[in-house]
Amino acid sequence: MYAMREAIAAFHRAPVLIGLSSGMVGLALFVVGLFSLATYNLQIALTAIEARVEVVVYLRDDTRQSEIDHLLGELAAYPEVSRVNYVSKRDALERAQRELPEFGQLFLESEVNPLPQSLEVELRPGNRTPDVVERIAGGVRNYTFVEDALYGEEWVDRLFALRRIGFASTAVLGAAFALVAALIIGTALRIAIFARRDEIYIMRLVGARNGFIRRPFILEGAMAGLAGGLLAIGLTYGTYRGVYAYLFEVAWIPAGWVGMGLVAGALFGAASSGVAIRRHLREV
Amino acid sequence: MADRPTGGEVRVSGFSSQQTTERDLWKVRRRVGMVFQDFRLLPGRSALENVALVLEVTGTRRKAILPKANRLLDQVGLSTKVGALVEELSGGERQRVAIARALANDPYILLADEPTGNLDDRATRGILDLFWDINATGMVVLMATHDLELIRRYPDARLLELDQGKLVYDSATADVETP
Secondary structure, three states: OHHHHHHHHHHHHOHHHHHHHHHHHHHHHHHHHHHHHHHHHHHHHHHHHHOOOEEEEEEOOOOOHHHHHHHHHHHHOOOOEEEEEEEOHHHHHHHHHHHOHHHHHHHHHOOOOOOOEEEEEEEOOOOOOHHHHHHHHHHHOOOOOEEEEEOOHHHHHHHHHHHHHHHHHHHHHHHHHHHHHHHHHHHHHHHHHHHOHHHHHHHHHOOOOHHHHHHHHHHHHHHHHHHHHHHHHHHHHHHHHHHHHHOOOOOOOOHHHHHHHHHHHHHHHHHHHHHHHHHHHHHO | OOOOOOOOOOEEOOEEOOOOOHHHHHHHHOOEEEEEOOOOOOOOOEHHHHHHHHHHHOOOOHHHHHHHHHHHHHHOOOOOOOOOEHHHOOHHHHHHHHHHHHHOOOOOEEEEEOOOOOOOHHHHHHHHHHHHHHHHOOOEEEEEOOOHHHHHOOOOOOOEEEEOOEEEEEOOOOOOOOO
């Protein structure tokens, strides 16, 4: 109770100092917010590309219906498979005429339909990996009535290489930004603590235990972090609106990420303040 | 109390500076009331808040804090200034707040380090009279001063004189060198 009262009172007693601390926290978290915005949109782009990863099983013209049904059942039994579509020779031709109008005349003049019947294997999200597509394609190639099973091997490999690079750079840069934010927050709160060194000294002198002295500062740090987090969200949102309106279409980060940002701000603030006050108490 | 001795040993009410760890120092501090020349009050807070702080620090029941802080301020003659901010008080009044704060823990001993160094003659006399009253309640008051003339106004007080850190005179025994 005392800690909460003191933490709130600190905002009234030194609004400029606390405001500056919150501002520094906000700017540090703004960088993290921008990074999150970029990461999220990169993730969306990669997921959209990844959604197109599927295995197409081309069947021989003389494949019997019972064999097709058997293979349909086999493929549907894979836990990674979400749907299997049968595309007949006729469907394939219609689709080709529709999607490739420049070859329309060629398809019309041809007496024989040159396109094979096929099975299009769609995968569940999270399973569109090179391992899974390779395993499914490899499995169906063993059937004698399967002409070939393709999934754009090179393309999938490149996509996943890109994903790995994206993940690694997100992790490394994210950690670096978080570290920089923590250092800035810590410095800002150390300044706030240093400005109140007399108060800390007096509290010690009258018999306050270290935990008692620390608590209001940790709470104050959490509140400054929370205020900084709100500022960072506001700045990030402003940037998002600006980019959306004048540059290109981007998606706003999910509410969960915003919530996590606020919690992270409060935790960063509390932890940085805790470390700073602990260090200060050791020094005085 | 504020700093660790660089040599020797300080013993206070069963605690030894050589055995008491940094972590346990708060126990000693709660048994000793301290008053300083520069008051060391928290600016931006009222007289009442400065006294109440000690009571909050020591975990006094919330309901008992304000009555006791008011009583202490009344004891030092500041019942009309409880709500005044530290900045609004005179030097003598600030020192009285500091004394009330020092008494809040019901200490065994009251240490005063040059408590009248920043005060005019009238305020000085008021503070010393207050110490005398506190002493009359049974509490030990130990005051450090360079002003021997001031002390001589209180012939009943025990006078200890130090020179270069050594005791050279004790009025209680008067068996040490006379100043």
